[in-house]
Amino acid sequence: MTKISVIMPVFNEERYIRKAIESVLSQSLTDFELIIVNDGSTDSTLDIINSFNDDRIILINQQNQGPGASRNNALKIAGGDYVMFLDGDDFYLRDTLKTAYGEISSKDCDISIFQIIKYDGDGYSENSWFNLDNFPEEFETRVFNPHDCRDFLFDISVSAAQKIFRRDFLENINAKFPEGIYFEDMPFFFYTFLKAKRVSIIKRHLYVRRKHEGSITESVDSKFLDTVPAGQILMDIFIENGWYDIYLFDLLAFKINGPRYALMGIEEKYKESLYLLIKKDYESIKLSSYYNDYLENLGPVKRKFFKDILKSDDYQEFKTLNQTNSSPAK
Incomplete structure (x- = not known):
């Protein structure tokens, strides 16, 4: 062989x-x-x-x-x-x-x-x-x-x-x-x-x-919209295999940070689209049995990001909320 x-x-x-x-x-x-x-x-x-x-x-x-x-x-x-x-x-x-x-x-x-x-x-x-x-x-x-x-x-x-x-x-x-x-x-x-x-x-x-301009890690373009479904798949893997409770604290931080960093860095023309994908994801989390886990285990910056997405109706409103009520990074 x-x-x-x-x-x-x-x-x-x-x-x-x-x-x-x-x-x-x-x-x-x-x-x-x-x-x-x-x-x-x-x-x-x-x-x-x-x-x-x-x-x-x-x-x-x-x-x-x-x-x-x-x-x-x-x-x-x-x-x-x-x-x-x-x-x-x-x-x-x-x-x-x-x-x-x-x-x-x-x-x-x-x-x-x-x-x-x-x-x-x-x-x-x-x-x-x-x-x-x-x-x-x-x-x-x-x-x-x-x-x-x-x-x-x-x-x-x-x-x-x-x-x-x-x-x-x-x-x-x-x-x-x-x-x-x-x-x-x-x-x-x-x-x-x-x-x-x-x-x-x-x-x-x-x-x-x-390292070059066309490589996926060098340009924050429309590919980064997929940070949302990738994170959803990840959560399913941890839940289905009984790993969720073991890694809960770091897992939730990781889940939030991928799209959060992508939203900060993605090209302006894709920000609204990414915001809407994140919002849809967070709204489904709010209706799930895992919602309180996010509120109780996220650090202040990630928790604020999570809650501001849910409070806002579009990217500009979210941007205003997230800028005017900033918290220390944790």
């Missing part, structure tokens, strides 16, 4: 995909399959993919379905013992597969997490989140249970590309990415991570994330 299935969903990545593919094909570990999902690209992405002649490449050519569906479609045919994800504008270092495979296989883990380094075209940069600095030093040399991370669970990077997964583990828990939305990594991470029994971390940079 193949050791690793590398899954690469791509949409209009003609500027970067050649480097991404080459970074996989040149790996020091050679026993892999590269499943590329061309998600309805309209530029020269498909031509670039077809220019490679390597029988380890498996191509899925589909109409545009989004990143979640693309990854799910690849998972259906993945034949490797382990699964990794690579975005079409990023790339691996030469020993990425060898190092990740050696870690997860030797320690018999369900998931191993490694470091990411950013590249802007001129040089490399690090940050604490992608460097896994939130993990105490003792975690670096041992296998641990995800619930050992209770105190910092919501400070762990959710990126699927930062991890290697045991494939039969993903199959056994029926792991799937949410489809039809962006930020699909987030619910997928929390579900798979908290379902895992054995996890390890690798304090080495194995993945290079390219």
Whole structure:
């Protein structure tokens, strides 16, 4: 059986995909399959993919379905013992597969997490989140249970590309990415991570994330409307799996903060639309049995945001309320 299935969903990545593919094909570990999902690209992405002649490449050519569906479609045919994800504008270092495979296989883990380094075209940069600095030093040399991370669970990077997964583990828990939305990594991470029994971390940079204007994390545009449905899916996962009461305080803060930060940073033309999505979500919460949990467990800034959304009828009214009655950040 193949050791690793590398899954690469791509949409209009003609500027970067050649480097991404080459970074996989040149790996020091050679026993892999590269499943590329061309998600309805309209530029020269498909031509670039077809220019490679390597029988380890498996191509899925589909109409545009989004990143979640693309990854799910690849998972259906993945034949490797382990699964990794690579975005079409990023790339691996030469020993990425060898190092990740050696870690997860030797320690018999369900998931191993490694470091990411950013590249802007001129040089490399690090940050604490992608460097896994939130993990105490003792975690670096041992296998641990995800619930050992209770105190910092919501400070762990959710990126699927930062991890290697045991494939039969993903199959056994029926792991799937949410489809039809962006930020699909987030619910997928929390579900798979908290379902895992054995996890390890690798304090080495194995993945290079390219920083550019078109990347989802660099521009707060209409994609950030999906912070609302992604948060709703997350809540359902925690409730359905009996994790809600365990993580209630940090979970509710995390749920509020995603759309809250998005509303502050999103382009002006999308603010009303995002406000309305948040308001609809909060109105459904107000009618649910969880409403008092929000009022009793949110810090003052997040509680005020929550209540001001409910009080207001449109974004401008909310903006006035939220500005004139500001509270200290907590």
